[in-house]
Amino acid sequence: MDGRHSGTATTRSDLLRLPRPYLLFLGDVGDPAYAKTAFGVRDWASAHCVGECRLDGGRVSLGLPELGPREARMAGARALLIGVANVGGVIPPAWMPMLLDALANGLDLVSGLHTRLASIPALREAAERHGRRLVDVREPPPAIAPANGRRRSGKRLLTVGTDCALGKKYTALALTEALRLRGVDVDFRATGQTGILIAGRGIAMDAVVADFAAGAAERLSPDAAEDHWDVIEGQGSLFHPAYAGVSLALLHGSQPDVVVVCHDPGRGHMLGYPDYPMPSLEDAIGLNLQLGRRTRPAIRCAGISLNTSAMDPASADALIEREGRRLGLPVADPVRGGACFERLVDACLDAGAAGRAG
Amino acid sequence: MDGRHSGTATTRSDLLRLPRPYLLFLGDVGDPAYAKTAFGVRDWASAHCVGECRLDGGRVSLGLPELGPREARMAGARALLIGVANVGGVIPPAWMPMLLDALANGLDLVSGLHTRLASIPALREAAERHGRRLVDVREPPPAIAPANGRRRSGKRLLTVGTDCALGKKYTALALTEALRLRGVDVDFRATGQTGILIAGRGIAMDAVVADFAAGAAERLSPDAAEDHWDVIEGQGSLFHPAYAGVSLALLHGSQPDVVVVCHDPGRGHMLGYPDYPMPSLEDAIGLNLQLGRRTRPAIRCAGISLNTSAMDPASADALIEREGRRLGLPVADPVRGGACFERLVDACLDAGAAGRAG
Structure with missing residues (x-):
């Protein structure tokens, strides 16, 4: 071994x-x-x-x-x-x-x-x-192969983020549940310890040897029926000084049709890295699409998941509406749910359908 | 353990x-x-x-x-x-x-x-x-910490590439030798098995657990005197469907003042990945600077190392000159050496000095 x-x-x-x-x-x-x-x-x-x-x-x-x-x-x-x-x-x-x-x-x-x-x-x-x-639960499976870059069948959604620890797993679980309630054949794909504890399976991406990280992401969401969705838990951030490599390997190996960008509007700098400012949502959308196109040219951003847990309901609603108008995208806090979250789910399904047509 | x-x-x-x-x-x-x-x-x-x-x-x-x-x-x-x-x-x-x-x-x-x-x-x-x-020789050192993103003293040059296996190690070794001949205090920092066999030390970046890859790159080129140079062997490519995560972790952790982009002009697609076209040199320069700025805002591209091993001397010289004119950067094949390689070395030193002033 x-x-x-x-x-x-x-x-x-x-x-x-x-x-x-x-x-x-x-x-x-x-x-x-x-x-x-x-x-x-x-x-x-x-x-x-x-x-x-x-x-x-x-x-x-x-x-x-x-x-x-x-x-x-x-x-x-x-x-x-x-x-x-x-x-x-x-x-x-x-x-x-x-x-x-x-x-x-x-x-x-x-x-x-x-x-x-x-x-x-x-x-x-x-x-x-x-x-x-x-x-x-973090022990990765043995004998992971390097990524082959081959296009896989089925639909994939990856939650990405501006930083660590701001709602990528929660968003993926909430989207999985919402899609299931709409009758979609969907699996939550766990990439971190908590997700694995919840889902009962998955691969702890950050524990895989670097050369095999994208290959692990490929194995995590295998070929599936064309109307099947894998909702993949994101890790880290492309802007993180320690973990961006993990995020890029997960983005490349997941080959997502759809990304949802997760963000904490109250965070002034990267968690634990006071010298590193948070990226803007525009930059996070742009960089994920730019780099994701390498393995999935039809990748789209369906919208934004805002972590408003530190805000009162009225302020949160106002921010969600303002950010949605500013970005021209559905914005929601999956913890608060509501109509805006349903619009985000709609946008995910639309983006997946558009990618198939495209 | x-x-x-x-x-x-x-x-x-x-x-x-x-x-x-x-x-x-x-x-x-x-x-x-x-x-x-x-x-x-x-x-x-x-x-x-x-x-x-x-x-x-x-x-x-x-x-x-x-x-x-x-x-x-x-x-x-x-x-x-x-x-x-x-x-x-x-x-x-x-x-x-x-x-x-x-x-x-x-x-x-x-x-x-x-x-x-x-x-x-x-x-x-x-x-x-x-x-x-x-x-x-690929066994990584124990107890690597995650990257801290802190700016380190000294000069760093990282060879990056459009793909695997086209001259990043060779270029780093040749630049190390050239800098040493000019009296620069310089170390070659090996990140792959061959480099380690040659240098007698280093860290096999692609064997490190993904969460610690950028941290391993930080450890590889520690704080040094301000006029000391580390010439760091690059790995993979930001455009590689399997190894881009390793390349990004190495770029972020190395915090290079200077990158030299290595390329094989005769390669039609990524080695072993016929569905993946090679990126252009412009795209490779642009993406490395774009992503490298996250941990080293003053990062610059000093020039291009072209692997012309499959070409006759006249064709190689013509291509080197043409590419240099087109890109407005020093271009050289370190195996062929010559005046254009010395200009590339000049440009590395100039870029390092400019970064210090900036």
Whole structure:
């Protein structure tokens, strides 16, 4: 086996076999942007969440019952799910006591971090001692081939973004649900840890070796019936100083007919990169179409998904309307939904149909 | 240790400790473009090459003495170096008999392929039995951090390209040598297997996990004196359907003051991708500057490196002159050298100085 894909003590992601329900671990993070895994699982797999736990200093809450590992086990939890990430994806020493406590109290551990649980001797030993599983959903599948660039059948929609952590996964899940409600044959294609935890399958794009990243995106959304849609969760941003390469590989390999650009209007600079200003929506639309044309000449932008979670409803509605007029495109916040979101769904279907005709 | 960076039976690259001289193995490839490792080592580390060997069906030669492993060992070789690559970087079964023969005859194996030598049980067992080493130069260093996007001191030049395998490494080595001859304090920074074999250090960019690719590029060319130059070997192409993500991560992480665009004027389509036309030089210049500005606003294109190896001297000279006039930039073939190459070196130094002033 290739050394890149090793992980002998690691369990491959498979939601059907993931231990659930979850106790969601929030660590000691102070910024909800770093807890997007926990929020995503709560929002899209709420039936499988019994509670949340955090460390001293943590200031993020999901609004779930606050339970320790022992209480959570008694309430039916099967696993502690690490619901937060930090730059680099490591497990800080401060997390260890609660993770070990969870194993000792009968919970498996489920993680989407870069650092594999099984690579930490203390966790591995405790899991063995207590007969518990360590599940790393980020482990990519073995034997991914480089991208071949060949056109695939079926329709594809990719959510792209101006930055990380501003709603690409949420938008893809909401569009998937909306398309399904309209009778479209649609699959959500997860590219990150949270999406995989929700969907039960997928490929963690950012964990794939760089040479195979576009090939992984090709494998993620294979040939399908011409009226089938894959709604693919975007990653990073073409403007991100660390992750633009991942975003470009995903754009090239996905060959999307349609992109929806996700944006947080309240963010002044790239998250964690104060020297890097956010790109404008015009620039984000333009660059995604410019680069996406290389593998999918008919690519179109159907509209904008605005993350207005920090705004009151009236301000959000006004901004959504103003941006829609300014850009001449449907703009919506999928969390708020409403008529403007339905117009965005219409535009996705129209753009897909236009691409087929073109 | 992180599973991504495992490879317990693999030796880290270090030219000073690499077993040399080499017997260069050419496999059964028919197209010299797939033997760029062997040609590069012959051209830039010729004192360490005692001969070449190939399999039935192989049609590529380096012009070195043709030796079997046993003869090569008697001629002083210490290692068989796998000098060819194929799409996907695997070791085909047809290569195994000669690799095992080399181990049995006292040669170590040195490889820059994606597939690690030590991951192949038959090679691992034979190496152990014969007391030989398996050296994988592509193994990336452990614990690479994501890119931080911070401006670094010193000058950086990155060779970029319209496609793979058309002269980015060669151009970087030639520019390094030319700058050194002019008294510039300069380092060649290797990003691929051949470059690492030549330089004795570097990071195989395409083997790094995608999330850390730009961070690896940052680590490769650290802060330096303001008049120090790093000449960084480019990888892939922003226009490549499989590898554009690697190229963008390298561009962003390198933060080059200067790019030199490498091109093969005789190539009709992307190597191995007949449906993908080559980009124009104008488009390649434009896109590299457009995307490179994100992390290095003062980025400039100093000129063009044309691979005219398939042309006669008169035609090559005419094309070089014509392209230079058309683009308004220095154009040269570093293999042919001459006054136009010296003008390209001038332009690199001028562009670096202009960037400092700007």
